[in-house]
Amino acid sequence: MLDHEPEVLDALDQPRPTVVDDRTVVRATSVTRRFGDRVVLDDIDLEIRKGEFVALLGRSGSGKSTLLRALAGLDTGVEGRITVPAARSVVFQDPRLLPWSTVLDNVVLGLKGADARDQGREVLDEVGLGGHGDAWPKTLSGGEAQRAALARALVRQPELLLLDEPFGALDALTRIRMHVLLQRLCARYTPAVLLVTHDVDEALLLADRVLVLTDGGISLDVPVEIATPRLRGDQAFISLRSRLLAELGVDEVAEGDHRKDDQ
Amino acid sequence: MTAVANRPEQLLGLPGVRLVDLKTADELDPEQRRPKRRVPRSIERLAGVVLLLALWQLAASLGWISPRVLAGPANVASTFWDMVTDGTLGDAVWVSFQRVAIGMLIGVPVGLLLALFSGLSRVGEDLVDSTMHTLRFVPIIGLMPLIIVWFGIGETAKISLIVIGVTFPIYVNTANAIKTIDPRNLELARTLELSRWATIRRVVLPAALPSFLVGLRMATGIAWLLLVFSEQLNAKSGIGYLMIKAQTFFLTDVIVVCLLVYAVLGLLSDIGIRLVEGKVLRWQPGR
Numbered sequence: 167m168l169d170h171e172p173e174v175l176d177a178l179d180q181p182r183p184t185v186v187d188d189r190t191v192v193r194a195t196s197v198t199r200r201f202g203d204r205v206v207l208d209d210i211d212l213e214i215r216k217g218e219f220v221a222l223l224g225r226s227g228s229g230k231s232t233l234l235r236a237l238a239g240l241d242t243g244v245e246g247r248i249t250v251p252a253a254r255s256v257v258f259q260d261p262r263l264l265p266w267s268t269v270l271d272n273v274v275l276g277l278k279g280a281d282a283r284d285q286g287r288e289v290l291d292e293v294g295l296g297g298h299g300d301a302w303p304k305t306l307s308g309g310e311a312q313r314a315a316l317a318r319a320l321v322r323q324p325e326l327l328l329l330d331e332p333f334g335a336l337d338a339l340t341r342i343r344m345h346v347l348l349q350r351l352c353a354r355y356t357p358a359v360l361l362v363t364h365d366v367d368e369a370l371l372l373a374d375r376v377l378v379l380t381d382g383g384i385s386l387d388v389p390v391e392i393a394t395p396r397l398r399g400d401q402a403f404i405s406l407r408s409r410l411l412a413e414l415g416v417d418e419v420a421e422g423d424h425r426k427d428d429q
Numbered sequence: 430m431t432a433v434a435n436r437p438e439q440l441l442g443l444p445g446v447r448l449v450d451l452k453t454a455d456e457l458d459p460e461q462r463r464p465k466r467r468v469p470r471s472i473e474r475l476a477g478v479v480l481l482l483a484l485w486q487l488a489a490s491l492g493w494i495s496p497r498v499l500a501g502p503a504n505v506a507s508t509f510w511d512m513v514t515d516g517t518l519g520d521a522v523w524v525s526f527q528r529v530a531i532g533m534l535i536g537v538p539v540g541l542l543l544a545l546f547s548g549l550s551r552v553g554e555d556l557v558d559s560t561m562h563t564l565r566f567v568p569i570i571g572l573m574p575l576i577i578v579w580f581g582i583g584e585t586a587k588i589s590l591i592v593i594g595v596t597f598p599i600y601v602n603t604a605n606a607i608k609t610i611d612p613r614n615l616e617l618a619r620t621l622e623l624s625r626w627a628t629i630r631r632v633v634l635p636a637a638l639p640s641f642l643v644g645l646r647m648a649t650g651i652a653w654l655l656l657v658f659s660e661q662l663n664a665k666s667g668i669g670y671l672m673i674k675a676q677t678f679f680l681t682d683v684i685v686v687c688l689l690v691y692a693v694l695g696l697l698s699d700i701g702i703r704l705v706e707g708k709v710l711r712w713q714p715g716r
Contacts, residue, residue, distance in 0.1 A: 238620055256620040262613055266635035266712045275631060276621040304714045318621075 189215045191325050191358045192237065197246035199232050206232050207244070208382035216325070217356040221369035224379035225414055230362045233379065234330050237360060251325030251358075255318075257332045261311035263303035263318075270299035273318045289317040292354075293347060309340035313347065320355055327357040333368065345371055366410050370403055371396050378413045386413045500682035505689075508682040517671065522690060525660065525667040528584070529652045529698075532591025537648065539592065540599025541641070547600075548607025548637075549629065561600050569594045569651075570658055582663040587656070594655045595648040602644030606637035639713065642706050646699060653695045 192214035199207040206229040214220050224230040236244040238256045263272045274286035290299050293313040295306075303311060312332060319327060333341045349372065352359060363369055369376050370390055378386035388409075392402045411418055468476075482502050488494045489501025496504060512518035543561065546553035573590065580586040610633060618628040660669020668687050675683035710716060 240616060240619060258613070258617075260613070262617045264614065264617075264632065264635070265714070266638070267631070276618075276623045276627060302712045304712065322621075 191216050191251050192360070193247075193249045194237065195247045197233070197236060197244060197248060199229070199236065199241065199244045205382055207236070210246075210382075210384060212377075212384065214326070214358045214360060216358055219352060219359040219361070219372060219374045221361045221363060221373035221376045222379060223363065223366060223369055223376060223410060223414060226364065228379045229382055230364075230379050231330055234328050234360060234362045237326070238328050253322060253324050254326040254328060255320070255322050255324040255357075256328045256330065257312075257315050257319045259331045259334045261303075261308075261315040263306075263311055263314055265303050267303075268299065269295065269301050269303060269306065269314050272303065272314060273299075273321055275318065277321060285321050286317070289321040290314070292320075292351065293317045309336055309344065312336060312344065316344075316348070316351065320351055320357075323355065324357045327352075327355075327359045329359065329361040329363075331362055331364070333365075334363070341368075348372065366407055366414070367398060369410070370407060371398075376406075376410060378410065380413070386410070496681060497679045498681065500685055504682045505685045508680075509686045509689075512683070512686060518686070518690065521666065521668045521671050521687075522694070525656055525669070526694070528587050528660075528667065529591060529656050532588045532656075533595050533648065533652055535588070536592040536595030536652075537599055537645065540596040540644070540648075541603060543596070544600045544603035544607060544637075545629075547604045549633070554608075558604065561597070561604075565597050565601065569655065573659070573662065577663070587659040587664070590655050590659050591652050594651045598647040598651060599641070599644045602640040602647070603637050606640035607633060610636045639710055642702065642710070646702050649698045649702060650695060653691060653698070657691060 190213050192212065194210060194212040197207055197210040197212070198205065210233065212233075222230050222233065232241065234256075235241045236248060237250055238254065239250070240256075263269070264275070267275065270283065270286050270290065273290060274282045277286065279285075287296070287299055290296055293316055295310060295313055295317065298306065298310065298314075303314070306314060312335075316332070333344050336344060345368065361369070361372060370392065373390050375387070375389050377384050380386075388406070390406065392400060392406070396403060398404075408418060486502045489496070489499075489504065494501070500508070509518070543557055547557040547561070548554070569590065572593065573586075576586050576589055580589060614632050614636065615628070618632050623631065656667075657669050660667040661673050662669075664670040664673075668690055672684050672687045675681075675687070707716070
């Protein structure tokens with residue numbers, strides 16, 4: 167069973183009794199989002215099971231972040247029915263550390279309980295920022311700040327971790343280290359994860375399941391059955407990568423030719 | 430060809446590509462790298478003031494400027510010492526300081542509360558904001574006749590004028606900071622399920638603090654200005670009163686002493702606020 171009561175984020179529809187099977191922690195039904203005449207999310211159904219790592223791919227403007235924000239409860243204009251765990255955390259593309267609070271105060275912001283600060287220090291240790299608890303956020307590098315944001319998300323022991331392109335602004339080397347860190351933390355805290363990204367390799371390295379969002383609907387929903395440790399050179403990796411790129415409208419061969427023309 | 434052999438493109442031998450040698454530390458000899466000043470900067474800065482004082486003293490000593498027009502520096506200095514030793518200056522400064530302090534102790538919280546009310550609620554914004562921005566353009570000094578009608582010419586009148594003058598810069602700066610707060614931080618507060626009070630205390634108020642302090646510095650300047658004005662108009666004590674009394678007897682030395690005291694008091698309060706700023710805004714980048 168869930169550690170926390172599921173919370174129904176019901177925006178415009180009438181609430182109905184919820185049936186959540188004991189493995190499903192996220193259930194979104196007929197989720198639609200309109201901005202004026204534009205339909206960004208068109209009647210989407212989505213389920214995520216306990217501890218499952220789901221990557222959501224899509225071209226820019228495909229509505230990936232809109233769906234994530236709906237699941238985070240940040241969008242009250244969304245239609246449909248969304249049931250999510252009460253304990254959920256969001257990591258945004260920018261670390262969003264409050265500059266006027268120390269790193270530790272940022273991590274435990276809003277956290278209740280007498281041992282909140284001890285928990286915060288423990289998680290900061292885990293993300294490799296043990297010595298930075300009393301530092302101001304301005305002293306952190308981009309990667310360190312994002313690790314602090316990850317610590318802030320995990321110290322709440324979320325049943326659902328929502329990651330909105332969390333590594334998009336980091337350099338390639340830092341990103342690789344963040345992937346390893348995230349895998350380790352997910353193995354320890356076992357939250358269900360929804361990772362919004364436009365990086366196909368990132369999705370394949372981390373996720374149990376990949377969704378592709380096209381024109382407001384989920385156009386592809388595939389399990390990632392690649393043996394761990396996953397390597398970019400594996401045949402299974404390469405073929406699933408091609409399939410996902412094709413779904414995203416990228417023709418590798420044509421793009422490759424194009425690149426050759428440029429030189 | 431040999432004449433231009435030293436040009437960079439010739440050295441590297443790339444015809445058709447224009448190259449330039451960039452200036453590096455190698456080309457400067459060691460003495461040039463850290464230019465030595467003949468006169469330290471701080472002394473150079475003081476030199477202008479000293480020169481002005483010297484000219485002023487010279488003009489006074491040679492009788493070019495009559496003491497009835499403007500007393501000389503030596504005269505001003507000895508008058509200052511007399512006023513300090515007989516206690517007149519200390520008493521006047523204490524009275525004036527109290528007026529400014531009481532005015533600010535009332536005006537700052539009033540401006541702050543109005544800013545919070547206007548920044549944190551839609552009703553508050555509708556009721557307060559446009560009203561404040563309209564009243565802001567009423568010349569505060571022009572309110573004096575009205576204030577005298579309301580409160581007479583006692584302490585209440587002087588302090589009210591300072592309260593009114595202080596409220597506006599505090600309000601305008603703080604309310605604007607609250608209104609332009611980064612919406613991403615408010616979104617963060619929602620995902621962390623902060624209560625409304627916690628959001629105000631942890632996110633809104635710290636974000637508004639730098640602007641509030643700018644407002645506080647402006648308010649302090651305005652408070653001293655209004656104090657001078659109201660003390661010269663109707664007072665039985667304070668620095669402004671000393672000046673008006675001196676004016677009737679053409680005691681320009683006393684007037685100059687009072688002006689300098691006002692300047693020093695204004696400067697000291699500004700330095701005080703800047704010290705506080707440096708302490709509470711340590712988190713800001715570039716500090």
